Amino acid sequence: MTTAPGGREPASDVSKADLVHRRLKEEIELGELAPGTPLSELALVDRMGASRTPVREALRRLAGEGLVELAPRQGARVSRVSLQSVRDLFDFRALLEPAAIRQATEAAAGAPELRRAFAAMRTGFARLQRRAPSPARSRAFYELADRFDWAVIGATRNEHLRRTIAELRPHTARLRNLSHIDPQRVEVSVVEHLRMCDGLLAGDGDEAAAAVTEHLAQSLRTIFGNLARAPGAALDLLG
Amino acid sequence: MTTAPGGREPASDVSKADLVHRRLKEEIELGELAPGTPLSELALVDRMGASRTPVREALRRLAGEGLVELAPRQGARVSRVSLQSVRDLFDFRALLEPAAIRQATEAAAGAPELRRAFAAMRTGFARLQRRAPSPARSRAFYELADRFDWAVIGATRNEHLRRTIAELRPHTARLRNLSHIDPQRVEVSVVEHLRMCDGLLAGDGDEAAAAVTEHLAQSLRTIFGNLARAPGAALDLLG
DNA sequence: GTACTACATGATGTATACAGCAGGTATGCA
């Protein structure tokens, strides 16, 4: 946090509650705060450099997003993850995201600029497909996939749908970061994303939606497979 | 709010924030607080008999549910309603609720007690169908329909789906209360609910889902029809 | 008469003080 040259804090545009919220959300997403970790307000006051009021507000907001569990008179904990919750998450996404990409497909059909953006991402995926496997490629892929997902979310007309999907993203990201990513998975995932892009760019909503469904099913299968092969990871998830 | 006989408040089980939240939600649902109404924290402090802290928490929670709009440094207003928002709401419900009733159908198939509850509601709808139109019948219908909806929500296994649908209910209820109900609508709606019950009780998820879809489409058409015929109502909604 | 500026008012964002409850710990007793 920088101080204005003049000397006084310039009454920052974003509230401290926003800052605390963002930082906590990020730490939960990254897995730095493991599921189940108790979140004492006073401890956060020290760590975040804000008073209890914005800290409390951030915790309440996170609880509303399902990232934190609040027990009355007992405080907050980072929300736990169970196998059932993973299944629920992906089932729900499988319900929402095909509808979202259909709307994005329609939107792109009428907005050349949007079409260009998606076309550029398609090129990016194609390039990634030709690169040799490496941690750097994996990182690049997840970055691009993230941009793609946000583009779809942004092109979703229905506000409820858009907000709900956006709210699910941190949960998915957290799962990715908690269960160590299978490098093998990138290979398949690139193909799936290419199929999504192709359907979307062709104006074929059904095809794009089918690609999303397939992608989600594969993702879930991979995660569950990882858990089955590595019971330790399951402990990570369930702890 | 009652005081304990001994003299002191027994540290009520529910927090004041909960109470304020519930009261405000109800007033918004009932239309007592019209869309766009400014909600000053201090005014609410007086009216609700709580201090700013729980009032603020209630407002933030309502904002998370989309019932209140927060403008930084400018305060809260009851969220506005536009034609687009109505369409978005019903489109979204049309995406979620068929899936929910499919899960409820499966749940009922394996839970005799649940089946009995739904069967009882079916009987209630059938009885309503034979009654002569009257305000009392309309009230009874909406009460029963509400119980039915909550039963479906309760029987929805997927937690995300369940929470999301539950969060949409106040929005729908508000629309009903803002746009004066068409008594004619009850006639058709009873039939639609009977079809939902039949599908659900027969274990036919597809049929139940189709009935929900039909019901939502009809509801939306009715609301829009009302708005078209009575521009004054539109002003109510848009104001 | 109109537009712009300075100010006064009231609100929100934040910090902090106080009250009551939950959980752990130590002590007493069997």
Place this chain on the structure above:
DNA sequence: TGCATACCTGCTGTATACATCATGTAGTAC
């Protein structure tokens, strides 16, 4: 030695004080 109870610490829920900012108004210059 094991268990039950009482205490004690720390936390959450609430109330309130203070700082900063947005809005409306009065006044003035053109």
